[in-house]
Structures are given as C-alpha cells and as structure tokens.
Amino acid sequence: MNQAVSAALADAMREDPAVVVIGEDVAVPGGVFKATDGLLAEFGVGRVRDTPISEMGFLGAAVGAAATGLRPVVEIMFGEFLGVALDQLVTEAAKLRYLSAGQYGVPLTVRASVGAGLGFGAQHSQCLETWFYATPGLKVAVASGPQTAYGLLRAAVRDDDPVVVLEPRRLYGGRAEVVTGDDGIIALGSAEVRTAGDDVTLVALGGTVPVAQEAADGAGWGAEVVDLRTLVPWDVATVLDSVRRTGRLVVVEEGPFSGGWGTEIAARVASELFGELRAPVHRVTSPDVPVPYAKPLETRYVPTVEYVREQVGELIETGRTPRPWWSREGAHR
Structure with missing residues (x-):
C-alpha cells in the first residue's frame, strides 16, 4: 500500500506541475513509512521538500500555497501530530472558500498515518476521524488497501477543496494489484x-x-x-x-x-x-x-x-x- 501511495503522488505530480509534496522526512528518507520513496529523485527539491518539525508552520505554509496557485500534499507522520496544527486545517483551510465568498479555494491534501496494530502506544495509535468529520469545508477519506490508497489520493489531489486522507499504517505492507491512471481514481463520496x-x-x-x-x-x-x-x-x-x-x-x-x-x-x-x-x-x-x-x-x-x-x-x-x-x-x- 505504501508503494500505491507513492505511485499516486508521482502520477499526480506528472499530471500537474502545481502539485508539491512537503512534510517531515518525505524527501531524502522517502518517508518514514516509505510512502514518498523515489519522488525526490524524479521531481527534485523544488517540489519535494523536507520540513522542520513544525506541523503548525508547514501546514500553514501549505494553506497559503494552496490559496495562491499550488496543490500541496502534506504528509503528517502520525495523525496525532495534527493536534498542534488543527487550527490551520479546520479554521483556516476549511473556511477560506466560505469566508472569501468563493474567491479563494484551498486545493490542499493532508495525508496522515493512523491506527493501532504496530505497537506505537497510546499517543501514536489512534484513528482520529472524529477530529475532522464534523468540520464543514473538509472532505475525509480513509484507505483500506493499495487500490483505495491510490484511487482516493488521486481524487483528493484533484479536488479544489481541502481533503484529509487517512492511511491505516498497519496496512502499508499489504499487497494487491493496483489499477493506476484515470481508471484507478476513486470518486470521493462513493462506497x-x-x-x-x-x-x-x-x-x-x-x-x-x-x-x-x-x-x-x-x-x-x-x-x-x-x-x-x-x-x-x-x-x-x-x-x-x-x-x-x-x-x-x-x-x-x-x-x-x-x-x-x-x-x-x-x-x-x-x-x-x-x-x-x-x-x-x-x-x-x-x-x-x-x-x-x-x-x-x-x-x-x-x-x-x-x-x-x-x-x-x-x-x-x-x-x-x-x-x-x-x-x-x-x-x-
């Protein structure tokens, strides 16, 4: 599944030069769960950037970048780390289209690993869907395997409003055949x-x-x-x-x-x-x-x-x- 995430990001970046990827360890290390492996080599430091350990800072930067022409994909290493940057997501990104009377959209995708099963303990094993699903202006998708990880992420990056994509980390190693390209995209809102x-x-x-x-x-x-x-x-x-x-x-x-x-x-x-x-x-x-x-x-x-x-x-x-x-x-x- 982690390879499906990387493939989805690569396809989105080839399709649209406005797509950029930022987050902790997403570039040189290829992601702590190897979900961004190979992106730096193909797209360079201008589009794949490692950030300081400051979720509030780099998520806020992504909101501004999204409002002014880019399509950022932000990786949050563990879903809990969104807690220190929740204001940027639920108060700023989710509300900007409404507050600007439609003048500004925020085509932002926030990916986060979630869930129990790998022994990360109480502070790194929650699912946290309830942090987001009662916030008007946000869409929320959750991967259940390689195909949904690819298809939902592609749809999220294309969306003109902020989307949170949650990835159960215990599924990263799961294997399955994946349909890529337009045929593999899964429309948001479809079960x-x-x-x-x-x-x-x-x-x-x-x-x-x-x-x-x-x-x-x-x-x-x-x-x-x-x-x-x-x-x-x-x-x-x-x-x-x-x-x-x-x-x-x-x-x-x-x-x-x-x-x-x-x-x-x-x-x-x-x-x-x-x-x-x-x-x-x-x-x-x-x-x-x-x-x-x-x-x-x-x-x-x-x-x-x-x-x-x-x-x-x-x-x-x-x-x-x-x-x-x-x-x-x-x-x-």
Whole structure:
C-alpha cells in the first residue's frame, strides 16, 4: 500500500506541475513509512521538500500555497501530530472558500498515518476521524488497501477543496494489484460493496474493512460488506440500499465506542429505515480507553475477525443488541 501511495503522488505530480509534496522526512528518507520513496529523485527539491518539525508552520505554509496557485500534499507522520496544527486545517483551510465568498479555494491534501496494530502506544495509535468529520469545508477519506490508497489520493489531489486522507499504517505492507491512471481514481463520496449477502450489511472503514470481510467469509451467515471509503461525504444511497435488502446493519469501527463515526451511519439508517429493520442497528468498536502498548492488550483492544463474527452472529440469532466484550467481562464501564 505504501508503494500505491507513492505511485499516486508521482502520477499526480506528472499530471500537474502545481502539485508539491512537503512534510517531515518525505524527501531524502522517502518517508518514514516509505510512502514518498523515489519522488525526490524524479521531481527534485523544488517540489519535494523536507520540513522542520513544525506541523503548525508547514501546514500553514501549505494553506497559503494552496490559496495562491499550488496543490500541496502534506504528509503528517502520525495523525496525532495534527493536534498542534488543527487550527490551520479546520479554521483556516476549511473556511477560506466560505469566508472569501468563493474567491479563494484551498486545493490542499493532508495525508496522515493512523491506527493501532504496530505497537506505537497510546499517543501514536489512534484513528482520529472524529477530529475532522464534523468540520464543514473538509472532505475525509480513509484507505483500506493499495487500490483505495491510490484511487482516493488521486481524487483528493484533484479536488479544489481541502481533503484529509487517512492511511491505516498497519496496512502499508499489504499487497494487491493496483489499477493506476484515470481508471484507478476513486470518486470521493462513493462506497464500494465488497461482497454480496442477504443476512446483514457490514459497513467498515479503513483498517476494519479487511477484518469485516474476513469475518464474513468464514461465517454461517451472508454479509454484504460495504467499504465506506469516504467518510465526508459518505455514500448514503449505497448504505441505505444495502440495508433495505438485508434488514440488518452492523458498523465495524476501530475507534472508541463513544462519539465514533459510526454513530452518524447508525442514526441515519435507524431514522430512515426503522420500519424495515429486522434487528437493532449495532456498532462493533473498541472500548473507551487509550490504545494499549503491550501486544496482547493492543490485539484485544481493536475489533478482531473472531469478535466481529461473534457479535454479528449473536445479533442475527437473537435479534437483540449484543453486549461488548468489556461489558460482559466487567473490564470497563
């Protein structure tokens, strides 16, 4: 997947000389996760620049550059590092078109690695979609593998407004064939039905997509697995059409239960399809605790294939909302 990111950036830079890449260690080292490897050699220091360790500074510079003619792609090494520069993104970039009455757009792409699974601890393992998805003016996309990493990033760079592209870092080493060029671009706001099924709709995003798909593949029930791909705007029609067919919805999220992105999906489906549901809308999430560092605890923290399969199976069998593992075991209230 990291090679797909690099290929998307290279193709975008060949297509448009206004595209530039900046961030910590993106040039000479080729990115800490090697997602910008080879760009410096092809495009030079004028278009691929290493920055000081100052997210507020280089993201602010990118906002200004985007408003005055460039299409910057900013890499944030770990999603948490956006915390010190959030004002530049949600207050400046997201609002400039509105505040200027359309005179200035901000064609800015912000990439950030996110998620648990690699032992980076509580301060470097969060998903953080909720930092962005309630901000008008921002689009938010999340990669679930090599093809979505390529296609969503290409669409983001072409977009005339700011887009945040989140990349689950535990998927960087995943391999798959990738369609490149215009045929490989994935429109923002479009979900993908990955597998067909009649018993339940599983809506997943980013790192939970392969988990949901594997859980469905080995189960005794049939699931329609939907990769949401874009969180803002999300593909309401595809999700509603799927749930109308199956009568059940389970949202699979990596983040904590409280305030997760799945609350928006659940509320919309429950509101519009209440009379057609065969069971309560259910969310499978992580508990409301920091991401643990110890490997056994981190593995337990995120939804696993077995846990998703167990939760969905109980929902289908009983028609009732299953309790989460931490509630059953008294581990967290």
